[in-house]
Amino acid sequence: MKRLYITTAIPYVNASPHVGFALEAVQADCLARFFRASGYDVFFASGTDENSLKNVQAAETEGISTQKLVDKYAKQFFDLRDALNLTYDVFNRTSSKHHFKGAQKLWNQCRKEDIYKKKYRGLYCIGCEVFYKPDEIIDNRCPDGHNTIEEVEEENYFFRLSNYADFLYKLIEKDKLKIIPQTRKNEVLSFIKQGLEDFSISRSYARARGWGVPVPSFAEASEDKQVMYVWFDALATYLTALGYPSDGLYKKYWSNNPNRLHIIGKGIIRFHAVYWPAMLASAGISLPTAEFVHGYITVEGQKISKSIGNTIDPFALVKKYGVGPVRYYLLREIPAWGDGDFSESRFRELYNGELANGLGNLTARVARLCSDTNLSLPQKKNFKFKKAVSDNLKIYRFDQALIALWDDVSALDRKINDEKPWELEGAKLKKVITPIAQEIREIAFNLSPFLPTTSEKILSQFTGKISAEKPLFPRI
Numbered sequence: 001m002k003r004l005y006i007t008t009a010i011p012y013v014n015a016s017p018h019v020g021f022a023l024e025a026v027q028a029d030c031l032a033r034f035f036r037a038s039g040y041d042v043f044f045a046s047g048t049d050e051n052s053l054k055n056v057q058a059a060e061t062e063g064i065s066t067q068k069l070v071d072k073y074a075k076q077f078f079d080l081r082d083a084l085n086l087t088y089d090v091f092n093r094t095s096s097k098h099h100f101k102g103a104q105k106l107w108n109q110c111r112k113e114d115i116y117k118k119k120y121r122g123l124y125c126i127g128c129e130v131f132y133k134p135d136e137i138i139d140n141r142c143p144d145g146h147n148t149i150e151e152v153e154e155e156n157y158f159f160r161l162s163n164y165a166d167f168l169y170k171l172i173e174k175d176k177l178k179i180i181p182q183t184r185k186n187e188v189l190s191f192i193k194q195g196l197e198d199f200s201i202s203r204s205y206a207r208a209r210g211w212g213v214p215v216p217s218f219a220e221a222s223e224d225k226q227v228m229y230v231w232f233d234a235l236a237t238y239l240t241a242l243g244y245p246s247d248g249l250y251k252k253y254w255s256n257n258p259n260r261l262h263i264i265g266k267g268i269i270r271f272h273a274v275y276w277p278a279m280l281a282s283a284g285i286s287l288p289t290a291e292f293v294h295g296y297i298t299v300e301g302q303k304i305s306k307s308i309g310n311t312i313d314p315f316a317l318v319k320k321y322g323v324g325p326v327r328y329y330l331l332r333e334i335p336a337w338g339d340g341d342f343s344e345s346r347f348r349e350l351y352n353g354e355l356a357n358g359l360g361n362l363t364a365r366v367a368r369l370c371s372d373t374n375l376s377l378p379q380k381k382n383f384k385f386k387k388a389v390s391d392n393l394k395i396y397r398f399d400q401a402l403i404a405l406w407d408d409v410s411a412l413d414r415k416i417n418d419e420k421p422w423e424l425e426g427a428k429l430k431k432v433i434t435p436i437a438q439e440i441r442e443i444a445f446n447l448s449p450f451l452p453t454t455s456e457k458i459l460s461q462f463t464g465k466i467s468a469e470k471p472l473f474p475r476i
């Protein structure tokens with residue numbers, strides 16, 4: 001059986017989840033469901049990044065301990081599982097003991113000559129958890145707009161990334177690590193071409209306020225204690241989610257599985273396509289084989305920001321409209337390969353136009369006609385994905401897959417209008433309506449990775465004796 005390991009990135013837990021992470025979680029879930037239904041043995045991992053300095057600061061602001069803070073927000077991210085109907089197999093928290101063990105093991109496995117200590121002075125943005133060059137900081141703000149810059153001088157451990165420039169360039173150029181979309185691949189290649197600098201992989205215990213994964217050789221020492229730079233430890237989640245350093249799942253879904261896919265946002269591509277494969281190569285561990293990079297969501301045309309107060313709460317959205325319409329909006333309306341916008345008026349427009357009037361109305365119409373003629377369909381198990389759905393999902397074009405499926409919904413609507421089955425009765429009606437009801441089931445099956453609950457409802461309505469039921473999507 002073919003295998004697939006699929007991961008979301010792990011968000012910081014210094015605030016409640018917003019719609020941007022919901023997009024990534026739903027995309028990953030859609031793929032996990034699609035590949036499972038296509039016969040793959042899928043392992044799907046999500047989790048939270050809890051060792052960041054951001055979390056320490058947020059806890060100070062809220063006046064609670066860092067552990068309390070990460071527990072509180074990690075639970076909200078965990079609760080997205082039910083709210084968004086996600087099917088991940090493991091939710092990996094990086095403040096857990098087993099993650100510490102795995103991150104330390106990874107550090108120890110890196111080639112000795114790749115990790116060295118040096119005195120360093122630089123401008124560190126806590127918002128990004130990244131060092132910037134002086135000319136990248138304008139008016140005390142980082143390129144991402146944070147004003148959380150501090151000047152740091154300390155002796156840290158560094159990773160010899162400069163050793164890996166040629167290796168990484170070839171790896172990505174030849175698609176051994178396949179980056180989709182192509183524009184993102186080009187971006188990484190040109191970044192590597194500019195030359196790679198070694199990066200700091202630890203910080204002082206004091207600067208980290210004692211929070212984080214201790215650097216292994218210093219874990220016991222009282223002086224000069226260091227904790228891992230948050231990216232070194234956070235990236236290790238993709239291994240520790242599989243139980244690494246224990247074998248079991250790690251062997252099955254990482255070392256012995258040729259399909260290792262990370263789903264990430266465009267802002268963290270450098271860490272995933274440059275730092276991470278270099279760290280793994282140094283440690284003699286297999287690399288990811290594919291990375292899908294999605295864009296960002298704006299809200300009514302504006303960047304999502306806590307200070308503007310325009311964050312969209314995915315829980316509230318699901319409560320108001322139901323999980324199906326939320327998944328539909330994210331997968332259908334946000335361009336899979338680019339940036340997209342969330343707007344409540346567009347949400348309602350799509351809901352009424354494509355769900356209530358489109359799929360919902362079609363299903364109700366056909367169910368009524370089937371019920372008029374007492375139509376019964378036997379159970380069907382060997383459904384197949386339509387080519388347009390399958391081809392698009394294999395390249396992560398969720399939007400195109402749904403547009404193609406909705407072309408089929410419209411085509412079926414037109415067919416009914418042409419054949420006018422409501423003017424027929426008895427055997428004639430049955431003859432016309434049977435293939436239409438069968439096609440509804442095909443559409444429902446194809447919908448299963450996107451809107452699993454709706455898909456199940458339609459399949460169960462159109463199996464056995466078919467009767468009219470409550471509308472799938474009441475108009476709003």
Ligand SMILES: [Zn+2]
Pocket residue numbers: 125126127128129142143144145146
């Ligand atoms: Zn920043």
